[in-house]
Amino acid sequence: MMKRILVFLAFLIVAPGLEAALYKQTNSHTLFNGEKLEEYQFENGFKVLLLPRHQAAVLTYQVWFNVGAVDEKMDPKLRRTGLAHLFEHMMFRGTPKYLDGEFDRVTAEIGGDKQNATTSHYRTNYFESVPSRQLEKVVELESDRMANLNLTGELFEKEKGAVVGELRLHQDRPMSIAFDELMKLVYTVSPFQWTVLGTEAEIKGFTLEEAKYYYKTFYAPNNALLIVVGDTTAATLLPMVEKYYGAMKRQEVPKLPLPEEPAQKKERRFEGTHRQATSELVVMAYRIPGIDSPDFAPFSLLGTHLSVGMEARLRKALVDKGIAVMANAGPDAKPNLFQVYIQLAEGKRAEEAIRIVDREIFLVQKSLISSVAFERALNQELLGMYNDITSNSRLGNILGESYTQSGNYLRSFQLIEEYRKLSPKDLQRVTKAHLRPENRSVVVIRPEKKT
Amino acid sequence: MKSVFLFFICSFAWAAVEPKIIYEQDSSLLNTTLQIIVTAGAADDRLEHAGLANMTAELMLRGTKKRTRDKFQSEVERMGAALSGAASHEMMHFTGAVIKENTRKFLDLIEDFLLQPALDTKELEFLRTETLAEISNQKNSNTRLTGIALRREVFAGTPLERPVIGCLSAVRSIKREDVLRKYNNHIHRGNVFFAVSSALPEGEIKKRLTAIWLKLPDGLRQTRKIIPPKIPAVPTITLIHKPKTQAGAFMLGQAGMTILDPDRYTLQVGNFSFGGEPLVSRLFRIVRGELGYTYSIGSTYGLTGSLSGQKGVFAIHSTPSIEFTTKAMLKTLALWGDYQRDGLTPAEMQLATRSIVNSYPFEFDSANKRLVQRIQEYLYNDPILSPEEFGKKINGIGSEVLKKAVHEHHTPKAFVITLLADEAVIKKQFEDEQSAVPVDHRLKITKVMTPEQLVE
Numbered sequence: 001m002m003k004r005i006l007v008f009l010a011f012l013i014v015a016p017g018l019e020a021a022l023y024k025q026t027n028s029h030t031l032f033n034g035e036k037l038e039e040y041q042f043e044n045g046f047k048v049l050l051l052p053r054h055q056a057a058v059l060t061y062q063v064w065f066n067v068g069a070v071d072e073k074m075d076p077k078l079r080r081t082g083l084a085h086l087f088e089h090m091m092f093r094g095t096p097k098y099l100d101g102e103f104d105r106v107t108a109e110i111g112g113d114k115q116n117a118t119t120s121h122y123r124t125n126y127f128e129s130v131p132s133r134q135l136e137k138v139v140e141l142e143s144d145r146m147a148n149l150n151l152t153g154e155l156f157e158k159e160k161g162a163v164v165g166e167l168r169l170h171q172d173r174p175m176s177i178a179f180d181e182l183m184k185l186v187y188t189v190s191p192f193q194w195t196v197l198g199t200e201a202e203i204k205g206f207t208l209e210e211a212k213y214y215y216k217t218f219y220a221p222n223n224a225l226l227i228v229v230g231d232t233t234a235a236t237l238l239p240m241v242e243k244y245y246g247a248m249k250r251q252e253v254p255k256l257p258l259p260e261e262p263a264q265k266k267e268r269r270f271e272g273t274h275r276q277a278t279s280e281l282v283v284m285a286y287r288i289p290g291i292d293s294p295d296f297a298p299f300s301l302l303g304t305h306l307s308v309g310m311e312a313r314l315r316k317a318l319v320d321k322g323i324a325v326m327a328n329a330g331p332d333a334k335p336n337l338f339q340v341y342i343q344l345a346e347g348k349r350a351e352e353a354i355r356i357v358d359r360e361i362f363l364v365q366k367s368l369i370s371s372v373a374f375e376r377a378l379n380q381e382l383l384g385m386y387n388d389i390t391s392n393s394r395l396g397n398i399l400g401e402s403y404t405q406s407g408n409y410l411r412s413f414q415l416i417e418e419y420r421k422l423s424p425k426d427l428q429r430v431t432k433a434h435l436r437p438e439n440r441s442v443v444v445i446r447p448e449k450k451t
Numbered sequence: 452m453k454s455v456f457l458f459f460i461c462s463f464a465w466a467a468v469e470p471k472i473i474y475e476q477d478s479s480l481l482n483t484t485l486q487i488i489v490t491a492g493a494a495d496d497r498l499e500h501a502g503l504a505n506m507t508a509e510l511m512l513r514g515t516k517k518r519t520r521d522k523f524q525s526e527v528e529r530m531g532a533a534l535s536g537a538a539s540h541e542m543m544h545f546t547g548a549v550i551k552e553n554t555r556k557f558l559d560l561i562e563d564f565l566l567q568p569a570l571d572t573k574e575l576e577f578l579r580t581e582t583l584a585e586i587s588n589q590k591n592s593n594t595r596l597t598g599i600a601l602r603r604e605v606f607a608g609t610p611l612e613r614p615v616i617g618c619l620s621a622v623r624s625i626k627r628e629d630v631l632r633k634y635n636n637h638i639h640r641g642n643v644f645f646a647v648s649s650a651l652p653e654g655e656i657k658k659r660l661t662a663i664w665l666k667l668p669d670g671l672r673q674t675r676k677i678i679p680p681k682i683p684a685v686p687t688i689t690l691i692h693k694p695k696t697q698a699g700a701f702m703l704g705q706a707g708m709t710i711l712d713p714d715r716y717t718l719q720v721g722n723f724s725f726g727g728e729p730l731v732s733r734l735f736r737i738v739r740g741e742l743g744y745t746y747s748i749g750s751t752y753g754l755t756g757s758l759s760g761q762k763g764v765f766a767i768h769s770t771p772s773i774e775f776t777t778k779a780m781l782k783t784l785a786l787w788g789d790y791q792r793d794g795l796t797p798a799e800m801q802l803a804t805r806s807i808v809n810s811y812p813f814e815f816d817s818a819n820k821r822l823v824q825r826i827q828e829y830l831y832n833d834p835i836l837s838p839e840e841f842g843k844k845i846n847g848i849g850s851e852v853l854k855k856a857v858h859e860h861h862t863p864k865a866f867v868i869t870l871l872a873d874e875a876v877i878k879k880q881f882e883d884e885q886s887a888v889p890v891d892h893r894l895k896i897t898k899v900m901t902p903e904q905l906v907e
Contacts, residue, residue, distance in 0.1 A: 105802060166746040278902070322581060
């Protein structure tokens, strides 16, 4: 049972020099496993989450920015996609103090593990794990590239080559293309219809000025969240954060409201071929409420019921019968969709898989799933969460994703609480309400006919 | 067994009198994790039965003499547990996790499947259908295909020629009798040991696992056979023709090393800065960072799995955009030659040694990672080094030592390349990019295969 203490501490921390610090503790929580999570806020808007954990002398350091591909598309000064991702690559290209390649070199030299970055539609994150005695160096490195990036035309052009290479890999994967088509089908006005990677023409066409604008506007302390999980304490971490991030200036981050997507009135379908596909595949999406909604927890359990484990409903109906190689289902946030994706076995037809998915969803709507099946789904969720939180980096990811999806970094843990209050009726209710054909978009990709 | 294999017996057979149970207690864990390791794997099967070890491990979890598959799996998953079986060339392994409150009930199910699997004919047919579909599906992954082709070239005719999942023709031919024989011959006290991480008291879990182990038939631990890769004296290039691909893929392979190779740490230091570490390695910095030919490039001694008793394969791998495929390959070969001639620069050497030493704590930062270390120690007599011992070993590696080790293990001339691309496009590129090279010195495509041939 998760115990959450929502006590607002909001007192001023006093630094060792007895001078008033630039930060205050704004919240503290006890997680369901008994660990303490602390939240701090700096005057410039920079937010810090700290979960001290001392079993090993290592820690994970993650910086999350509330900006992704949808923002660049909505920004009147950009109106394109691909820069958020290209820019993520540029963050490894150096500063006056740490030249091109130095960030990676120094991070590796101090023992950094799994340093990398990712970009999605709604957020960008940078992360590494380091031995805890190297904390100050990683604070310095991350803050340096957040404030002092070298943006030169030569480096920018070089990095475009690597990003085009990444795009080509993406385009060679039939499943990736199926998802791109699905987003285009589901969204007619929302920027979620555009891909994070952008197009080759867009990537090659970005200017240095656009990159500089993007950096200055969105990589602001008040648009970022720092998450540290591992072997440190507030007394050690916060003065370092103050030293390196404290002088950063708050920026005016444009509010870029997303256009409201009109209600879907009938099923949408797209069929296409892919030169690299060797078997057919189906991806489908139903529009559902967001992660803040009380309906999200039932959808999450429904996804587990359908596709997690050997007893999962779609696995038994599709994979065990040799119709599909893989069948997955579950809700996603930003974009808010319940997705089903199936890689068929060679020679099997997409129509057969769609019929089976329809039948299984109909059965969930028609009769309550058994208490045994419900208990299975609930306990599989717990198993997954218990496993994830043992890892510093995965726990950091849970907090960061929850925060950038909903503004509430505890949302994933709250879902665990909500699962326990659900019954099979809740799964039936949300399935009836949202998993309707007219609320669905379906993409089928088939192999090209051999000539 | 064919005489072309070199067999070495690395460990003496012995009859075990008590179970080996490696235990990591950690009071913060909410799940109990259990690994059951059987020291006999796909390398112990005939090539014609490629995939047998993997199918045996999977079939063991599909019903017991007391419980149908549905009942067994439903009980496992309902209690908040997951259990999977698979094989490597060295071993079969079962990995389970359960929310800690249900550990005792979970161990009852472990006993059931380990001692009394049904190995049912009908379930075997379901599994075969699934496995065949999964094997065919490998054609969707360009990187997987280049790996399959490389394995096929360097381990031709041996049990290591095929991936552990097998190939279509072998999996089609496996009968229930083969699975029964595999189970009866290899699941016994000599081969089976356990590794557990849990918050629960060690004594209680060990007592229960000992009781299970004692019910297994007696047996001698499988001896380990080393099957070295065969690298031709001159370079060969196998092209996997995939029409219209936009991103090519290539692998360059040479012989790897065993976990107990005296040069293991030295070669790992060298490989770190040559190609092993993403973002900072020479291959990455130059072929991706400076030239922009590719999104991914790297090198590894773990292509055929983590270091083990098998020598395995060292591989350089990349996924260049199609227009840069030949350029990327030629540049990679040039860098490979430089590395063999000159080793690392002092700065690269310093980066590798410092990074490897400083990141050593990550090998032990969770109970499950500590388990992995201890399993390796037990399997291969590979001692776990303290941070001080490890630091001393790595920091003692100098440039000359590295160059000597690289010379002894690798050669700039003899290698196998597997390359996936559109045949017409790549042949033209080969001509254009090598037009200034004397014909006798040009790289040539020695074989063309299709994805279908590779998985059949």
